[in-house]
Amino acid sequence: MKADLKEIYARNIRLTTEAYDFLEKNEISQSAYQQILSYGSPLITKEILEEILAKEEKIPIQPVMVARPPSFKPEAKEHSPDFRVIDRSDITGKSHCTGKLEDFVEHFRNRFDRVSKILRMRPSDRPIVDTKRLKSNGSAPVRLIAMVTEKRTTKKGNILLTVEDKEGSAKVVLPRESEAFKLAGKILNDDIIAFDGRNAEELFICETVTWPEIPFARELKKAESDFAIVYLSDLHFGSKKFMEKEFARFLNWLNGEGESRLLQSLAGKVKYIIISGDVVDGIGIYPEQERELLVKDIYKQYELFDSAMEQIPDYITVFVLPGNHDAVRRAEPQPALPEDLVKSNVVRVGNPCQVEIEGLRHLLYHGNSLDSVIAGMGELSYEHPEEAMLELLRRRHLSPIYGDNLIVPEAHDYLVIEEEPDIIHMGHVHKNGYMVYRGTLLVNSGTFQERTDYQVRIGHQPTPAIVPVLEAKEGKLSHINFKGEAGEGTS
Ligand SMILES: [Fe+2]
Structure with a gap:
């Protein structure tokens, strides 16, 4: 038998x-x-x-073939692409880490140096001290820059933090009546923060706290040429819940089959598409995933993705980065998808990665750490992923809480947000969200996967098949709903 x-x-x-x-x-x-x-x-x-x-x-071999109406004359076809993948932000081909203890030490030193450097540039009338020189200024007002390693509430109701820097550690108290106390809910483990206060014997009494942040005086950057960028993520090819019909409508729209003249003209402007991870559903990502898969072969999943990419007009440049469902190492930073998996003519980049498109600096990240930031900060929720994205930007780090999602301790911490991005694009939470914060546009591009059983169980309501499109010259963000009526929303 x-x-x-x-x-x-x-x-x-x-x-x-x-x-x-x-x-x-x-x-x-x-x-x-x-x-x-x-x-x-x-x-x-x-x-x-x-x-x-x-x-x-019943496994689909090809997505729907698209028809190109002869009347469609896309202006983007006449426009030459102009982009630069910023090499130093991408791990692809550069990983030398073996996971030794020294690697972690070097990794955290690198993170601390680069994030604290941003904090040191913030204006302050107080001298900056480290934990070793805390007592040398007596009880005069000073600024201490350090990383949070523990947070707890004392019997008197104050907040007590243990913080560390390269010199040692200190105890920081946030008294109940202080400004700092009001912000205590936002303080996460491993946050690198400036604490303004004064030394009092064995404790540092903190009045206010400052995160690295981005400067105020910035405006949303606009491009000189008139073109559009489409933001996608979490397509999940291979899943039973992949929305094949809606994705075919999206492809048809790109090819000039828009329902209105306005939508057709918008499609004609599209010069770039960015796909921020989870292009396929993958294999063995979570227990019993097999039941939810329509295509159980990882190569076939990517074949489906490739054949969909081939339906995109060839004058459009497509950037693809991996997510936690894709077939590269799970730990971040993730290298680009290999050529033997993604064979179509796309620009394969790492997760995270920076790409400058016609002067607009994009920071691209799948968004794995959004889970831990939402879980760690009571006021955040999956309803508004843009608010969780903002907390990453404020910390100038894409995965601030160590240990909650896998990282590889590379000597250079690729997850530090060293330069202020014009646009941050993420996915992962399957919910569209947009925000402009101090001149940076934050975009979460939703999904093309229907609500999964897991999302039903946890009460998460995704927003599938809604595609954000940025008209770069005007700085106008619209979105098109490929599930129902075509519509627009602006940022
Ligand atoms: Fe996803």
Whole structure:
């Protein structure tokens, strides 16, 4: 008896003679076996087997072919692409880390140096001290720059922090009546913060706290030429919940099949598309994912993605970075998707990565750390991913809480936001969100995956098939809903 048949019997599932004969004589896929095991019937008949196998065969090979109306004259076709992938922000081909203790020490030193340098540039009338020189100024007002390692509430209701820098550690108190206390809910583990206060014996009494932030006096940057950028993420090709019909509508729109003249003219401006991770659903990403997969072969998932990319007009430059569902290492920074997986003509970049498009500096990141920041800060929620993105920008770090999502301790911390971006683009939470903060545009581009069972269980309502489009010359962000009526929202 075949091993798989033995397993069926071992699970107390019985087969009719016809079903047994069929399985004995024919090879069926592992996923079909899994479906027999999880079918929920103590007796599997030939009819049930046929039902399972029929489902298996319904794997789409090609997305819908698009038609290009001859009247569509896209202006973006006449416009030469002008972009630069900023090499020093991308790990691809540069990872030398072996995960030794010294690697972690070097990694955190690098992070501390670069984030505290931003804090040192912030204007302050107080002298900056480190934990070693804390007592040298007596009880005069000073600014201490350090990393938070512990936060707790004292019996008197004050907040007590343990902080560290390269010289040592200190205890910082945020008294209940202080400005700093009001901001205590925002203080996360591993935050690098400037504490303004004064030394008092064994404690540092803190009055206010300052995160690295970005400067006030900035305006939303606009491009000189008239073109548009489309922001996508979390397509999840291969998932049963991938919205094939809606994605085909998106492709048709790009090819000039817009429902109105306005939408057609917007499509004609699209010169760049950025896809911020989770292009496929992947394999073995979470327990029992197999049940949710329509395509159980990772290469076939990427083939589907490639064939969809081939439907995009060739004058459009497409950038693709990986997410936590993609087939590269899970830990960040993630290298670009390899050429043997993504074969279509796209620009493959790492996660995170910086790309300058016609003068607009983009910071691209899939958004894994949004989960830990939302969990760590009570006032945030999945309803407004842009607010969680803002907290990353304020900290000048894409994954501030160590340990909550996997990182590789590279000697250079690729997740530090060293330069102020004009646009930050993320995905991961499957919910659209937009914000302009001190001249930086924050975009979360949602998904093309329908609500999953997991999202139903946790009460998360995604916003699938809504695509943000930036008209770069005007600095105008619209979004198009490919699920229902075409609509617009502006930032
Ligand atoms: Fe995703």
